[in-house]
Structure formats: structure tokens, C-alpha cells
Amino acid sequence: MRLRARWxxxxxxxxxxxxxxxxxxxxxxxxxxxxxxxxxxxxxxxPGDKVRVRFRVTNTGRAAETxxxxxxxxxxxxxxCRAEPSLGPGRSRDFEATVVAxxxxxxxxxxxxxxxxxxxGGQNSFDYKMVYVHGPGTEVPGAEEPSSVDRVSGRxxxxxxxxxxxxxxxxxxxxxxxxxxxSDRNGRFVVxxxxxxxxAEGSITVVVAGDGYRTGRKTVRGVAGDTASVQLKLAAAVTxxxxxxxxxxxxxxxxxxDETPGSPTIxxxxxxxxxxxVSDEGNGTLLFTGLGGLLVAVxxxxxxxxxxxxxxxxxxxVPAAATQLMPPVGTGLxxxxxxxxxxxxxxxxxxxxxxxxxx
Numbered sequence: 385m386r387l388r389a390r391w392x393x394x395x396x397x398x399x400x401x402x403x404x405x406x407x408x409x410x411x412x413x414x415x416x417x418x419x420x421x422x423x424x425x426x427x428x429x430x431p432g433d434k435v436r437v438r439f440r441v442t443n444t445g446r447a448a449e450t451x452x453x454x455x456x457x458x459x460x461x462x463x464x465c466r467a468e469p470s471l472g473p474g475r476s477r478d479f480e481a482t483v484v485a486x487x488x489x490x491x492x493x494x495x496x497x498x499x500x501x502x503x504x505g506g507q508n509s510f511d512y513k514m515v516y517v518h519g520p521g522t523e524v525p526g527a528e529e530p531s532s533v534d535r536v537s538g539r540x541x542x543x544x545x546x547x548x549x550x551x552x553x554x555x556x557x558x559x560x561x562x563x564x565x566x567s568d569r570n571g572r573f574v575v576x577x578x579x580x581x582x583x584a585e586g587s588i589t590v591v592v593a594g595d596g597y598r599t600g601r602k603t604v605r606g607v608a609g610d611t612a613s614v615q616l617k618l619a620a621a622v623t624x625x626x627x628x629x630x631x632x633x634x635x636x637x638x639x640x641x642d643e644t645p646g647s648p649t650i651x652x653x654x655x656x657x658x659x660x661x662v663s664d665e666g667n668g669t670l671l672f673t674g675l676g677g678l679l680v681a682v683x684x685x686x687x688x689x690x691x692x693x694x695x696x697x698x699x700x701x702v703p704a705a706a707t708q709l710m711p712p713v714g715t716g717l718x719x720x721x722x723x724x725x726x727x728x729x730x731x732x733x734x735x736x737x738x739x740x741x742x743x
Contacts, residue, residue, distance in 0.1 A: 416442045416476065418509040419453070419502040428516050428524045429485045434609070435459065435515060437498050438480050443471035445505040452503045458496025459483035459515060471504075488519030532582030533557070533606035537574040538614030540567045540592050540600075547571030548618060551594035557606065558586030567592075590614045596621055 418441065425436040443449050453467040464481030471477060481500075488494050494517045501510040518524045536555050540548045553573045555563040561584065563575040577583040588606040593599045597618035606612040 416444065417511070418442055418444055418451075418504050418507070419500055419511050421498070421500055421511045421513050422478070424498065424513050424515065427514070428518060430518060430524065431485055431487045433485045434462065435483050435485065435498070436480060437483060437500070437513065438478060439500045439511065440476055440478050441467075441469060441471065441502055441504070442476040443473055443504060446473050448472045449505050453479065454501050455481040455483070455499070456501070457483070457499035457512065458494075459485055459498055485515070485517045488517045490519055491521040492519040493517065493522055494519075531585070531608055532577045533585055533588065534583075534609055534611050535574055535576045536563075536583060536588060536590065536606070536612045536614065537572070538590065538616065540571045540573065540594065540616050540618065542597065543617060543619055548594050548597065551592050551597075551618075554591045555583070556589045556591070557584040558588070559584035567594075588612050590616065592616050592618065594618055 420440050420442075422438040422440055424438075426433065429435060437455070439455075441451050441453055443451065448470065450468055450470045453469070455461045455465045460483060462482045462484050464479060467479055469477050469479075483498055486496070495514055496517060497512040497514055499510060499512045501508065503509075540551045540553070542548055547567075547570050549567055549569045549571060551567040551571070551573075553565050553567060553575075555565075555575045557563075561581060563581070563583070565573050565575055567573045575583070583606065585606050585608040587603055589601065589603045591599065591601050598621050600616045600618045602614055602616055604612050604614055
């Protein structure tokens with residue numbers, strides 16, 4: 385029993401010793417550097433290509449410091465070239481800058497550094513990244529030519545130059561894709577190209593609509609790999625007049641005459657119930673005056689006709705037989721004619737009175 389116990393204790397010691405030898409010491413976490421490049425958008429480029437570089441600045445001291453950051457190197461810095469952030473102890477902040485590749489000779493490939501330097505706490509630190517610029521006639525290894533516009537950005541303002549916030553922005557590229565966004569409080573907007581929905585190069589139309597403003601439209605040319613910038617000014621919308629047209633104007637026959645075939649018919653507005661006819665005396669007077677004048681004219685015409693007929697009758701010669709039938713002078717035309725006829729002679733039994741006296 386004792387021998388077995390000794391052997392077990394020996395095995396345990398050996399196992400512990402081996403485990404201690406096999407376990408490597410834990411690595412000590414490295415302190416963050418004052419400046420460090422996080423990424424670059426491309427390492428092989430053509431002359432004139434833009435490269436975006438992201439970097440981080442860290443205050444490694446024990447007191448708040450103001451850092452001075454400068455971006456340079458063999459590529460020309462375009463944006464984000466200098467910054468002066470105020471950082472607390474142990475605090476970090478990320479930045480982004482854009483650099484442009486210089487010209488390269490025919491068939492040449494040049495390696496250039498993107499350099500980012502910072503002065504913090506009286507010490508200068510820097511970091512760099514190598515980028516290769518390939519001249520004409522050379523191949524760019526692993527590089528693909530961009531086929532889409534990087535982004536479309538711009539600003540919306542009123543006629544007086546004031547920023548218009550909350551305006552609806554619609555971007556339509558040459559492929560018919562639409563992208564929608566709204567302007568911020570400064571009137572700015574941006575639409576970025578993505579892998580799932582790239583912005584096609586070519587003609588890009590931007591349409592902006594805002595409350596109280598007329599819709600604005602502008603077309604620009606989008607270049608692959610570049611940013612298309614648009615500046616729009618919107619005119620104020622015209623407020624319709626509150627004065628309604630009078631019923632007389634709406635019912636004007638001129639408006640009906642201007643209607644073209646096929647156009648919708650515009651019904652005249654009903655008369656204002658507040659307006660009523662006070663008197664029709666004028667219209668009645670005109671009517672009676674017209675009728676009286678007509679009757680007078682008819683009477684005068686009849687008299688003239690009678691006079692003409694009488695003159696005509698007196699001028700014509702009258703036969704003798706007819707003279708005996710004319711009425712005496714002074715009688716009217718309406719009196720019946722009187723004719724004196726001779727007494728007829730009776731013969732025979734009853735026509736001749738008896739001779740010798742009256743029976």
C-alpha cells in the first residue's frame with residue numbers, strides 16, 4: 385500500500401511539472417499606438433484614381449491633449465488632410481482622408497507611401513501604407529475598374545439662399561434605378577452606391593419636392609468611381625387667390641364660346657341666393673311701349689289704305705246704271721244703297737182696277 389501511494393505521488397508531481405512546461409506564458413497586451421492606419425480603399429491604382437484612407441488617433445498620455453494630425457506622402461491629399469482633435473486620456477478617434485494618385489510613366493509602376501503623422505504630448509508619431517501606381521500599358525493586379533458612381537450628393541436651397549430641410553429627394557440613374565432620401569436641416573443630401581444597388585454611370589436626374597415650393601429637377605453627368613454633385617434652388621409655390629369669381633363672369637357666353645370639342649363642360653355656378661330682383665317695371669314698360677307703337681302703325685296703315693282706295697274709286701268713270709245705285713251724298717259707306725224703281729204695270733184680271741170707280 386505504501387509503495388502504491390509513493391508511486392501515485394510521483395506520477396502526480398511529474399504530471400504537474402509537464403503541464404507547467406507545456407503552457408506558454410500569456411502574451412502581454414500591447415499599448416495602442418498614437419497613430420495607426422486602419423484601411424485603404426485600394427493598393428493598386430491608376431494615375432488620377434482616388435484612395436480613401438481611414439486612421440485612428442489615440443491619446444496615450446494621462447492628461448487631455450490636443451492632437452495635430454497631417455496626411456501626406458507620395459499621393460496628393462484632397463480631403464481630410466489636417467485635423468486638430470481634443471482627446472482625453474486614453475481616448476481614441478477615427479478619421480478619413482482622400483488622396484489622389486499622381487501621374488506615372490508609360491509602362492511604369494511606382495510604389496508610393498500614404499503617410500499619416502500626429503504630434504501629441506510633445507511627441508511626433510507616424511504610420512504609413514504603400515500604394516502602387518500603375519502607368520499606361522501596365523496591368524493592375526487584382527484591381528477591377530469601377531463601373532458605378534460612388535455617390536450623389538448636393539444641397540437644396542430656396543430662391544433667397546436659405547436651406548430647405550425635409551425636402552423629398554429622388555435620384556434616378558441611367559439604368560432606371562431610383563434612390564430616395566430627404567435633405568437634412570442644412571439642406572444637404574447624399575445617396576451612396578452599394579453592391580446590391582449600384583448607381584450607374586451616365587445621366588443622373590435629381591428631382592426635389594418641398595412643402596410650399598415648386599418641384600425642382602436637374603440632370604448631371606455621373607462618372608464611375610466619382611461623386612456627382614447637384615445644387616438645386618426651389619422657387620416658392622404660387623398661392624391661389626381667395627377671391628371667388630362672380631356668377632356673372634362664370635355664366636358669360638364668352639366662356640361657353642371658348643370651349644373646344646372634347647373638353648369637359650364647366651357648369652355655371654348657381655346664382656347667389658342673396659341677390660334678388662327688386663322690380664320688373666322697366667321690362668313691362670318697354671313691352672307695352674312696343675305693343676302700342678305696333679298698333680299705331682297698323683292703324684295708320686289701314687287709314688292710308690282706305691284713303692287710297694277712295695281716291696282710286698272717285699277717279700274712275702262710273703256707268704249710268706251704276707249711278708242710279710250710288711247712295712246720296714252725306715250717307716256713310718255702311719248705309720245700304722236705296723234705289724227708286726218705277727211701279728210695275730199690272731194687266732189682266734187682277735192687274736187692272738175696274739173701270740167706273742173703286743169697288
